[in-house]
Amino acid sequence: MxxxxxxxxxxxxxxxxxxxxxxxxxxxxxxxxxxxxxxxxxxxxxxxxxxxxxxxxxxxxxxxxxxxxxxxxxxxxxxxxxxxxxxxxxxxxxxxxxxxxxxxxxxxxxxxxxxxxxxTYKYLNGGPGAPAFLYVRRDLQEQLANPLAGWMGRASMFDFDLSYEPADGIRRFLTGTPPVLSLAMMEPGLDLVAAAGLDRLRHKSVALSEFFIALWRSELEPLGYRLQSPGDPEQRGSHVSLGHDHGRSIDLALIDELFVIPDFRAPDNLRIGMAPLYTSFADVAELASRLSQVVVEGRYEKYRLPNGRSDAGPTVT
Ligand SMILES: Cc1ncc(COP(=O)(O)O)c(C=O)c1O
Structure with missing residues (x-):
C-alpha cells in the first residue's frame, strides 16, 4: 500500500x-x-x-x-x-x-x-514445511520496502550495526535465517522438475486430468459424484475436484480403507491432485475404480455422522 x-x-x-x-x-x-x-x-x-x-x-x-x-x-x-x-x-x-x-x-x-x-511443497516436491518463495519484478525491488526488516536483508549483513540500510535488489526481502535443511532438500526436487521440463509436465498434467474426467463421466457421475472443476483444461490447474453428498465420509473411508489420500475441503469437495512428475495413468484408473468401490460397496456408511447429521461439513480428523 x-x-x-x-x-x-x-x-x-x-x-x-x-x-x-x-x-x-x-x-x-x-x-x-x-x-x-x-x-x-x-x-x-x-x-x-x-x-x-x-x-x-x-x-x-x-x-x-x-x-x-x-x-x-x-x-x-x-x-x-x-x-x-x-x-x-x-x-x-x-x-x-x-x-x-x-x-x-x-x-x-x-x-x-x-x-x-x-x-514449494506441492508440485515442487519440497515436502511439508518446505520454504515459501517471493518474486519481485526487478525494477520494483528498489522501490519496495520489506515490512519484516531483519538482519539478513541489510546491506552489510554481518556488521550487526543497529541502523537498517536495506540491501540492493531481491536480498532486501530476506528477514532472518532460512530453514537451511529444508532449503537444501529443495534442490533435488527442483532438479527433477527442471529435467522433466515444464512444457512436458503441463502436457502430461492435462492428459491425466482429461483421462480422469472421462472416467468420472462414465463411472463416477452415475454414483453421485459432481465435477467441481472447470471442464476446459485451459481454465484448470493440475488438480480436479469432485463433489459428493457424502464427500466427508467418502474421504475418510478412502484414507482408512482404500489407501487413497485425497484432500477434503468442506462442505463436499474431494480434491484430487495429479502431480505429473510421478502420477501415472494407471494410478488415475485405479483411483477412479476405488472412488467407485467406496460408494458401490457402501464403505463410507460407517463414517457417517450419527443422528442423521449432514455428511457435508468439516472433517473430524
Ligand atoms: C493457494 C495457497 N496459498 C497459500 C497456502 C499456505 O501455505 P503455507 O501453509 O505454506 O503458508 C496454501 C496451502 O495449501 C495454498 O493452497
Missing amino acids: QARPDRIEIVSDDLNFPSDLHSLAQSARLLDKGHRLRIVPSEDGIGVPAASFEEAVGQQTALVCLSHVVFKSGFRHDLAEVTRVAHREGALTLWDLSHSVGAMPIDLHAADVDLAVGC
Missing part, C-alpha cells in the same frame, strides 16, 4: 486461500487509514472470469492479489489478462502460485507481473 499511497483498496476474490485473505485484511487493518479488502464473489463457486475484475479494479485499487490456480476448484485465472486490467488502472499485482508452480510454465516476465509468492 505504501507503493500506492493515495489508494486504499486491495482486490481479491472469495476463492482465494484463507491465509491470503486473512493477511491482506490484517494488513489493511494495521494501516488503519480506511484501507479495505474488496472481495469479488464467484458466481458458481468454481471460478471468476477476468471480466469481473474490469468492474472491481479502479483508481482506488492499490493491489490485486489472487491465487493463480484456486485451491478448491482448480480454476486457473488468466494471469496475463487480469494483470493487464490491474496495470491499466495503475494497480500492482500479487499472484499466489502455490497450486501452479512446478505443474505448468508461468511466464511472469511476459505478463509483466509485479509480485508473486508460493509454497
Whole structure:
C-alpha cells in the first residue's frame, strides 16, 4: 500500500486461500487509514472470469492479489489478462502460485507481473514445511520496502550495526535465517522438475486430468459424484475436484480403507491432485475404480455422522 499511497483498496476474490485473505485484511487493518479488502464473489463457486475484475479494479485499487490456480476448484485465472486490467488502472499485482508452480510454465516476465509468492511443497516436491518463495519484478525491488526488516536483508549483513540500510535488489526481502535443511532438500526436487521440463509436465498434467474426467463421466457421475472443476483444461490447474453428498465420509473411508489420500475441503469437495512428475495413468484408473468401490460397496456408511447429521461439513480428523 505504501507503493500506492493515495489508494486504499486491495482486490481479491472469495476463492482465494484463507491465509491470503486473512493477511491482506490484517494488513489493511494495521494501516488503519480506511484501507479495505474488496472481495469479488464467484458466481458458481468454481471460478471468476477476468471480466469481473474490469468492474472491481479502479483508481482506488492499490493491489490485486489472487491465487493463480484456486485451491478448491482448480480454476486457473488468466494471469496475463487480469494483470493487464490491474496495470491499466495503475494497480500492482500479487499472484499466489502455490497450486501452479512446478505443474505448468508461468511466464511472469511476459505478463509483466509485479509480485508473486508460493509454497514449494506441492508440485515442487519440497515436502511439508518446505520454504515459501517471493518474486519481485526487478525494477520494483528498489522501490519496495520489506515490512519484516531483519538482519539478513541489510546491506552489510554481518556488521550487526543497529541502523537498517536495506540491501540492493531481491536480498532486501530476506528477514532472518532460512530453514537451511529444508532449503537444501529443495534442490533435488527442483532438479527433477527442471529435467522433466515444464512444457512436458503441463502436457502430461492435462492428459491425466482429461483421462480422469472421462472416467468420472462414465463411472463416477452415475454414483453421485459432481465435477467441481472447470471442464476446459485451459481454465484448470493440475488438480480436479469432485463433489459428493457424502464427500466427508467418502474421504475418510478412502484414507482408512482404500489407501487413497485425497484432500477434503468442506462442505463436499474431494480434491484430487495429479502431480505429473510421478502420477501415472494407471494410478488415475485405479483411483477412479476405488472412488467407485467406496460408494458401490457402501464403505463410507460407517463414517457417517450419527443422528442423521449432514455428511457435508468439516472433517473430524
Ligand atoms: C493457494 C495457497 N496459498 C497459500 C497456502 C499456505 O501455505 P503455507 O501453509 O505454506 O503458508 C496454501 C496451502 O495449501 C495454498 O493452497
